[in-house]
Amino acid sequence: VTSNGAAVRSASLTSGNLSAGYVDVALSSLGSEGTKALAATVTDLAANTGSAGSLSVKLDTTGPSAPVVTLLPTSDTGIKGDGRTSATNPTVRVAFTASQMEAGATVAVTLAGVQVGTASIGSGELTNGYVDVRLSNLGADGTKVFSAVVTDHVGNPGSAGTLSVV
Numbered sequence: 001v002t003s004n005g006a007a008v009r010s011a012s013l014t015s016g017n018l019s020a021g022y023v024d025v026a027l028s029s030l031g032s033e034g035t036k037a038l039a040a041t042v043t044d045l046a047a048n049t050g051s052a053g054s055l056s057v058k059l060d061t062t063g064p065s066a067p068v069v070t071l072l073p074t075s076d077t078g079i080k081g082d083g084r085t086s087a088t089n090p091t092v093r094v095a096f097t098a099s100q101m102e103a104g105a106t107v108a109v110t111l112a113g114v115q116v117g118t119a120s121i122g123s124g125e126l127t128n129g130y131v132d133v134r135l136s137n138l139g140a141d142g143t144k145v146f147s148a149v150v151t152d153h154v155g156n157p158g159s160a161g162t163l164s165v166v
Contacts, residue, residue: 001040003030013042033059063158064100067107069093069148071165072132084166088138092163094119094148095130102126104153109133109146116146142166 001009009027017023030036036059039052073080075090094107101121109117117133125131138144147160 001025001027001038003027003036003038005037030057030059033061035059060152060154061156063156064105064150064152065097066159067148067150067161068095069109069146069161069163070095071163083164089134089136090138090165091132091134092117092146092148093130093132094150094161096121096150098126098129100152100158101150102153106151107131107133107148108151109135109148111135111138111144111146121150 001007001011008030009025011023011025013023025040036057037054038057039054041049041052043049070093071083071085072091072093075085075087075092076082077086078084092109094109096105096107103122103126105121107119107121108115114137116137117135119125119131119133121131133148135146144165146163146165148163149157149160151157
């Protein structure tokens with residue numbers, strides 16, 4: 001198997017592979033992020049090499065930037081913008097850089113390491129650049145520091161954005 005023309009792995013076929021019609025080849029490293037042109041060939045015992053099969057893949061190992069987390073005005077009771085609410089299940093807005101996302105990304109909001117809200121990012125959220133997340137199980141009154149992490153569609157978590165609410 002080659003990646004952008006450089007050999008990255010080889011494997012010997014077994015009778016099981018021949019019966020199944022394929023072989024799994026674990027690639028150890030494809031280098032830095034970006035599009036990779038993979039190609040695979042099979043060489044028989046007489047040293048005859050068949051035509052290459054190819055596949056283009058995008059290597060993505062970096063999570064999104066930290067989102068901006070704000071309390072929605074409908075959950076901001078009392079003086080707007082003062083960081084105080086009497087809402088027991090407030091909704092926060094998690095704004096992200098849309099160009100770093102694709103549909104299928106997820107948002108998890110935690111309080112003291114415990115998940116208190118989640119949301120999926122679809123095409124509408126991508127267009128808006130944010131997703132609203134309703135929170136629950138917040139415990140007793142007092143200052144709460146929420147952390148929101150966006151995980152991209154391939155599973156790379158980003159940095160946390162935070163919001164402090166009393």
